[in-house]
Amino acid sequence: MNQRIANHKVAAPGTEANRSANGEAPASPAVTFEMVRDNPRVKSFIRSADSALAEIGYTEHGERHVGLVAHIAYNTLKRLGHPDREAELAAIAGYLHDIGNAVNREVHAQTGAVMAMRILTDMGMPDEEVVQVMGAIGNHHETDGSAISAVAAAVILGDKSDVHRTRVRNPDMIKFDVHDRVNYAVEKSFLNVDESRKEITLELTIDTKISQVMEYFEIFMTRMLACRKAALFLGTSFGLTVNGNRLT
Numbered sequence: 001m002n003q004r005i006a007n008h009k010v011a012a013p014g015t016e017a018n019r020s021a022n023g024e025a026p027a028s029p030a031v032t033f034e035m036v037r038d039n040p041r042v043k044s045f046i047r048s049a050d051s052a053l054a055e056i057g058y059t060e061h062g063e064r065h066v067g068l069v070a071h072i073a074y075n076t077l078k079r080l081g082h083p084d085r086e087a088e089l090a091a092i093a094g095y096l097h098d099i100g101n102a103v104n105r106e107v108h109a110q111t112g113a114v115m116a117m118r119i120l121t122d123m124g125m126p127d128e129e130v131v132q133v134m135g136a137i138g139n140h141h142e143t144d145g146s147a148i149s150a151v152a153a154a155v156i157l158g159d160k161s162d163v164h165r166t167r168v169r170n171p172d173m174i175k176f177d178v179h180d181r182v183n184y185a186v187e188k189s190f191l192n193v194d195e196s197r198k199e200i201t202l203e204l205t206i207d208t209k210i211s212q213v214m215e216y217f218e219i220f221m222t223r224m225l226a227c228r229k230a231a232l233f234l235g236t237s238f239g240l241t242v243n244g245n246r247l248t
């Protein structure tokens with residue numbers, strides 16, 4: 001089965017972790033994805049991070065982006081047969097992964113991990129889960145992060161595959177800014193997780209009148225390498241197709 005990146009709605013991750021083996025509620029229920037998404041502090045931090053990035057000319061990093069990353073991270077682990085709770089932690093890490101941008105773009109992954117620790121601990125998440133989420137957030141950036149766990153790998157794949165026209169804030173700038181131009185040229189992005197073939201493929205439809213495929217590589221080569229390592233961590237290969245042509 002495939003998952004559409006264009007679908008911006010986050011599927012509700014499972015809540016199996018809230019039930020014990022005999023179906024009774026455990027003493028302390030798990031912190032769910034929905035609880036994190038609806039937390040007022042989380043909303044405030046995500047909006048602050050996005051407006052800080054708008055000020056310095058970055059593409060959209062708000063609720064659309066983080067919701068999508070959460071959705072892809074969750075579905076990727078579910079499709080590959082990982083436990084429900086692990087997939088839910090990936091969704092939580094995906095939703096929180098860019099909050100550090102509210103403090104500074106530099107080292108935002110690590111700053112965001114510490115901010116998430118405070119939020120999740122206050123919500124009652126146990127330390128062994130908090131540290132998994134922190135590790136994924138702190139390693140999501142391609143220049144200073146690695147796929148250290150399945151949760152981290154899933155967040156990297158979700159984050160790096162969100163290249164899309166809708167992220168460009170000001171289409172008038174596409175003549176001048178290569179990041180805006182490449183993002184604007186991407187009409188469709190689709191992360192195909194093929195569990196039977198153990199293959200993850202990012203399928204892009206690019207308008208080459210706006211940006212040439214070479215420009216995409218110029219900008220996103222390090223991101224594609226990060227995706228490859230993340231896919232390998234999950235026991236799969238990684239491929240890229242542009243306008244139907246397989247490039248990797």
Ligand SMILES: [Fe+2]
Binds near residue numbers: 140141
């Ligand atoms: Fe980021």
Ligand SMILES: [Fe+2]
Binds near residue numbers: 097
């Ligand atoms: Fe991101």
